[in-house]
Amino acid sequence: MTNFTRFLPQHLAEHRLPESLGGVLFSLVSACRDISGKVRLGALAGVLGEAGSGNVQGEAQKKLDVIANDMLVAALKSHPFVGGLASEEEDDFVACSGRGYLVLFDPLDGSSNIDVNISVGTIFSVLAQPEGRLNTAAFLQNGRSQLASGYVLYGPQTQLVLTVRHGVFVFTLDETGEFVLTRERPQIAPHTQEFAVNASNRRHWFAPVRQYIDELLAGDTGCRGKNYNMRWVASMVAEVHRILMRGGVFLYPQDARDPGKPGKLRLMYEANPMALLIEQAGGACSDTRLPMLDVVPEKLHQRVPVVLGSREEVEQIVRLHG
Numbered sequence: 001m002t003n004f005t006r007f008l009p010q011h012l013a014e015h016r017l018p019e020s021l022g023g024v025l026f027s028l029v030s031a032c033r034d035i036s037g038k039v040r041l042g043a044l045a046g047v048l049g050e051a052g053s054g055n056v057q058g059e060a061q062k063k064l065d066v067i068a069n070d071m072l073v074a075a076l077k078s079h080p081f082v083g084g085l086a087s088e089e090e091d092d093f094v095a096c097s098g099r100g101y102l103v104l105f106d107p108l109d110g111s112s113n114i115d116v117n118i119s120v121g122t123i124f125s126v127l128a129q130p131e132g133r134l135n136t137a138a139f140l141q142n143g144r145s146q147l148a149s150g151y152v153l154y155g156p157q158t159q160l161v162l163t164v165r166h167g168v169f170v171f172t173l174d175e176t177g178e179f180v181l182t183r184e185r186p187q188i189a190p191h192t193q194e195f196a197v198n199a200s201n202r203r204h205w206f207a208p209v210r211q212y213i214d215e216l217l218a219g220d221t222g223c224r225g226k227n228y229n230m231r232w233v234a235s236m237v238a239e240v241h242r243i244l245m246r247g248g249v250f251l252y253p254q255d256a257r258d259p260g261k262p263g264k265l266r267l268m269y270e271a272n273p274m275a276l277l278i279e280q281a282g283g284a285c286s287d288t289r290l291p292m293l294d295v296v297p298e299k300l301h302q303r304v305p306v307v308l309g310s311r312e313e314v315e316q317i318v319r320l321h322g
Helices: 004-014 019-045 063-077 111-116 199-204 207-217 236-246 267-280 311-321
Strands: 050-054 060-062 082-087 101-109 120-128 148-154 158-163 168-173 179-184 194-196 229-231 249-252 284-286 306-309
Touching: 004 019, 004 168, 004 179, 019 063, 019 101, 019 120, 019 148, 019 158, 060 063, 060 111, 063 082, 063 101, 063 111, 063 120, 082 267, 101 111, 101 267, 111 120, 120 236, 120 267, 148 236, 148 267, 158 236, 158 267, 194 236, 199 207, 207 311, 236 249, 236 267, 236 306, 249 311, 267 284, 267 306, 284 311, 306 311
Parallel strands: 082 101, 194 229, 194 249
Antiparallel strands: 050 060, 101 120, 120 148, 148 158, 158 168, 168 179, 249 306, 284 306
């Protein structure tokens, strides 16, 4: 079986991609392997519970949010090819001593699940560093500019899912601490009978989303002519991983509670990295109007509505938003 250490240089060479990108990805993945150890030990390592602090979005941080963020920053800040970092948990970007790439990440997605031992993960994105002085604008590249993206899922198995824009590859952490290639180029079927949404928010949804979910719930007696199952984990990494493995559609729509907030999920740390993976696997991702990878970023912590997964379902939601 091929491990990540052998696979990545070969894959980069095959597609004439620079070795320096591999070096950045190796450091990212190594940090995630260490985070996996912290997650696995949980209460035994004293890492559960609240940190007693908040992030830039005003959300309460878990201890592991802070620990994971610190571990990623430490692994990448002095890397010779990393010029800057941006994290969901940091107020602003972090300038680094190297040059070549910018790395953005959500250090621990789904952290509300940590204390109840449900899957969480790390999401990451790698961009080329523009020439000139490092500033916020350097990070505000649209999703199609990503050189690589991926996530590490800390679940029953720890799995790395990665794309460098030439297909998606899945690795599983073995007992020796190596990520071993266990699935190559998964494809998301265009049709599905499974959806994921937080249905408790229905009263806050706008009409197109209510109509769409009502169509699904009508099952084979409605206009869609088939029955659907619903899933909801409240961890984007876990939701996307399920869709990547067996299809489905995931929705986190804008709602009426705060009209000034266009969505919940972050474009740069969650939506864009996942959109690249989903498109590379044959699926689709949209903000309900545009393909996610075409959305023009305006700020580091920009929020967007997200719909992703099987192409037929994403296209139906976009049609309903007219």
